[in-house]
Amino acid sequence: MRIDIITVLPELLKSPFEASILKRAIEANLVEVHLHNLRDYTTDNYKSVDDTQFGGGAGMVMMIEPIDKCISALKAERHYNEVIYMTPDGETLKQGIANQISLKENIIILCGHYKGVDQRVRDHYITREISIGDYVLSGGELAAAVLCDAVIRLIPGVLGNETSALTDSFQDNLLAPPIYTKPREYKGLKVPELLFSGNLPKIEKWREEEAYKRTKERRPDLLED
Ligand code: 6GU
16 A cells, blocks of 8 residues: 655654554554655745735645645556545544545545635546544644555555454444453452353353443434444
């Protein structure tokens, strides 16, 4: 998979890809992540990427020209399966969307800034608009990092134990059950006895019940669909 991220703040997006699982995935050539500074595609002396709104109103709007130049340059090199725009008014990111995107070959992610982008970009270049939740960030960069993390960890070979992504919270619309590790008892706090029984079917059943209980209590909305 190849991910091209278009941003006015590439520095903000560097570190997530230089640490931990994402770094290992890149080093193992399971994914390529390329950051593109939108300012490199400007044509004026001031390197402007935004301008005031037609019709009036507060806040600047990202201009179509640098975005067109950047996306066109990328598209001249390869075919893209998706051009995603990170925006608070997009579709809310869910595990199912991360699963879908993880199957794509090449994607572009455009990070919104200021008031957002000229509507013509959204109408003619963008194939999918994604938000990471109902709150406003100062730009799409951190949202793009969240999307990349959610997607990259699903690429086969990225996680050490390949089955572990399948048992994540949300993968089956359930939250994950409680988990425990050593010591068996700490300051009188005990691990449920059943987990030492060696009875795997019974342990599996317990985990399913606990996952269901937790979901019903914390996220009943997940059980509705
Ligand atoms: Cl994708 N961008 C911004 N600016 N704020 C957000 C968001 C995206 N998702 C949630 N809040």
